Amino acid sequence: QVQLVESGGGLVQAGESLRLSCAASRSIFTMNVGWYRQAPGKQREWVAGISGGSTNYLDSVKGRFSISRDNAKNMVYLQMNSLKPEDTAVYYCNAAETTRWGLSNYWGQGTQVTVSS
Numbered sequence: 610q611v612q613l614v615e616s617g618g619g620l621v622q623a624g625e626s627l628r629l630s631c632a633a634s635r636s637i638f639t640m641n642v643g644w645y646r647q648a649p650g651k652q653r654e655w656v657a658g659i660s661g662g663s664t665n666y667l668d669s670v671k672g673r674f675s676i677s678r679d680n681a682k683n684m685v686y687l688q689m690n691s692l693k694p695e696d697t698a699v700y701y702c703n704a705a706e707t708t709r710w711g712l713s714n715y716w717g718q719g720t721q722v723t724v725s726s
Contacts, residue, residue, distance in 0.1 A: 610634075610715070611633055611634055611635055611637060611640075611704055611715040612633070612634040612715075613631055613632070613633055613634075613702045613703075613704060613715055613716060613717035614631070614632045614717055614718070615629060615630065615631050615700065615701065615702050615717040615718065615719060615720040616629070616630050616631075616632070616720060617629040617630045617720060618699075618700060618720030618721045618722045619721075619722070619723070620723045620724075620725065621692055621722075621723070621724055621725070622724070622725050622726075623692060623693055623694055623724055623725065623726050624691060624692065625692055625724075626688070626689060626690045626691075626692065627689045627692065627722060628686060628687070628688050628689070629644065629686065629687040629689065629700055629702075629720060629722075630684060630685075630686055631644075631684065631685040631686070631687075631702030631717060632683065632684055633683040633684070633685070633704060634683075635683065636680070636683055637678075637680075637683055637685075637704045637706075638680045639706060640704045640705055640706045641658060641659065641660045641661075641704070641705045641706075642658065642659050642676075642678055642685045642702070642703065642704050642705075643655060643656070643657060643658030643659065643676070643702075643703045643705075644656045644657050644658070644676060644685075644687045644700055644701065644702060644703070645700070645701045645703055646696075646698035646699065646700045646701065646722075647698055647699050647701070647719075648695075648697060648698040648699075651698075653701070654667065655667060656670055656674065656687070656700070657670065657674055657675075657676040657687060658676065658703075659676055659677075659678055659685075664676055669695075670689075670696075673689065673690050673691045673692075674687060674688065674689050674690070675687070675688040675690075676688075685702055685704075687700065689722070692722075692724045693724060694724045694725065694726045695724075696722060696724050697722060697723050697724050698721075698722060699719040699720065699721050699722075700719060700720050700721075700722055701716055701717055701718075701719045702716070702717040703715065703716055703717075
């Protein structure tokens with residue numbers, strides 16, 4: 610089991626930046642990690658991820674968001690620049706691993722990001 614705790618959300622104005630952090634309770638070095646978000650009345654959507662040595666992004670955040678990880682600290686980050694009102698959502702950290710028992714997905718409790726126009 611892995612516990613994930615997000616932090617860094619808040620209320621900002623359009624054009625401003627936030628940096629989300631995700632702290633894992635143990636090493637997630639071998640896991641794929643990512644950030645998802647869920648806006649009111651919408652389904653949860655994938656935002657960004659690190660798989661192997663590759664990073665990938667939702668088209669609408671490319672060039673504005675940057676995901677990174679610090680394996681020594683068991684941390685995952687999401688730097689969000691040039692925020693837009695449509696980025697308003699609860700952001701969730703995810704870590705996934707495949708073991709002999711199958712795929713295990715771990716989620717944090719989420720952190721609210723609100724962008725005002």
